[in-house]
Amino acid sequence: MNKILLIIQREYLSRVKKKSFIVMTLLTPLIIAIFYGIIIYFSVKGVNGTFTKVAVINENKTLTEQLKSTPTFGYTYENKSLAQMKADLGKTGYDYILYLPDFKLDNPTGVQILGTKQAGLTLSGRISSQIENLIRNQKLKDSGLTQADVDKLKSDVDISVKKIGETGKEEDSSAGAATIIAYVSGVIMFMFILLYGIQVMRGVIEEKTSRIIEVMISSVKPFQLMMGKIIGIALVGLTQFILWIVLTASISTVAVKVLVGKEEAKQISSMQAAGPGKQAVQAAGPIGDIQKSLASLNFPKIISVFFFFFIGGYLFYSALYAAIGSAVDSETETQQFMMPVMMPLLLGYALSLSVVTTDPYGNIAFWLSIIPFTSPIAMMVRLPYGVPDWQLALSMLLLIVGFIGTVWMASRIYRVGILMYGKKTSFKEILKWFSYRN
């Protein structure tokens, strides 16, 4: 036991002390924080970008309503002729000329946008939808409605999604927030298992190619060496993950303050309070919703289940990676063995993010989250939508049984593989090692 501890200590310290580990650990939260900051920045300032000045020449007699300026478009009605405006375009400071000819309201044709620059698809699309609105309003008014009636026609619908919990109580929930959490935890789980599983494999190959392996196993049992490595690297992963959470949280708090400033911070909070202004409602709607339902998710449960499935899934797969590493002489030879190990993980990942997020209670989701090959990812994706306790317990139990199985299998391959130098190994041969006596 003491020897395993020594091995764990070495595997852990030698990785944590590496420059690349320190750089990755510090840089990643910084990058995440910057991304987060940029997103918030733009959600506050709006992605409106440039302000476009448009001169409108209206030759239409029936169209008495006028286009209203928006934060992105400034419409000015000019009484000059089209030819004159065209000639003066450079001097007047307008970006575009919008020409509305005398068309019938039922058949608006001949509308033109002219400018020194080619108007993009988005720009012409926006202007055309504003003109469509304008024509609709004109028609409504012509049929006898007042401005107030027209305003009343528009109503925003905000569906409040509630889930009835097992106790029969209504719980606030939002498919949006659950999906985000599901995606994020699924992706992180996949990344971590793959990243650290491969580190285990590299470590085994390094010991083999540097030939220290023979010295090592004349001092310790192969099983001790393998488990020491697997556990040591698991601790590296946990350290990195915890540091990422802590650093991301603290850096992004600072970043929000710096990037957004006090005024906008107030704006966010007032927007979150769902102010009455239409502009504010539009922005606050989805964000406010998500924040409301984020609060309703059981984070301590999600995080602790995440840690369990991370450790379980990692042990399950890293044992297989250790076995692969022991069977080859260099990393380039790992390809043929990587495929069968990667496939279930990739399949779990792809299916989890497609099938499970659209149908989190279905049969496929259930089986994916129960079978140990895919359960670490699938269960994390399902969890935010709510999973019955018995299913969670069954999945955890099977994962424990699963990793004991893969560790046992891997150790039988490992003890033979690490002493095989210079031979190309086939699957058939690995199966034979399995039954070797020592």
Next chain:
Amino acid sequence: MLSVKNIVKQYENHRALDDVSLEVPTGKIFGLLGPNGAGKTSLIRIITQITAPDSGEVIFNGKKLDSSHIAQIGYLPEERGLYKKMEIGEQVLYLSKLKGLSTAEATKRIKFWFEKLGMESWWNKKVEDLSKGMQQKVQFVATILHQPELIILDEPFSGFDPVNADIIKNEILELNKQGSTFIFSTHRMESVEELCDHIALINRSKKILDGSVDDIKDMYRNNTYWIQYEGNYDLSGIALLGTVLQTEQVKNTTLIKVQLQEGQSVNELLAALLPYVAIHRLDEVIPTMNDIFIDKVKNVN
């Protein structure tokens, strides 16, 4: 100290060791000889408990070999290696702690040995920054640091320059004097003659010869002598005493190799020659381990 009894090790389609038995006496340097692929490494891996035999047993100090003996065995494999990115001091410390030494004790001994072998300044260097010979020295220290009773060295001098090989050889002899038993696997015969007290020769998974070096050499003496003389002599005059195997003119002298017939002594040969020639030199032809090795291996093949 170590008895290997009827060891059999079978791999998929070849038998690495076939009923091999040998005795390693306490406090001696034991040479384990044999051509490449004879089964030496397989045997060493069984003694170091890296693998287990299919049948037969190994007795260490009167007890069946088990994991409690790991701390009493030091092993320098032929395929040498260290963790490339690890610092030297840290690495030797790690390896000796795995053999059961405490940090304080191991540190003390590492300092002692590093000083002794002129490696003090290497402590914080990384393995990848050292030359191959330097790495070997580090590994030698790691092998003997826990003061094992039995030290197994597989081709210990390969990769060393003559100066360092000599340093290591002297350390081996000194440790041997202090009581350590050595098993020394090699196919370089000159180091065998210099160091080994006992040998076992393994060829094609079988032991074909063992015993003390002196006994074996005695066994291979065949009453043959080199004689160098000045003067003319008709060699048919000694035909009754033995057979002249070789004749050679060296400047103004003659060099002959004579194998005496059984029961004849070299004195009689000299007596026959002395009246006619001036004797310059007389040597008994003692077979080198190299000759015995080649002879034995060829015979079997």
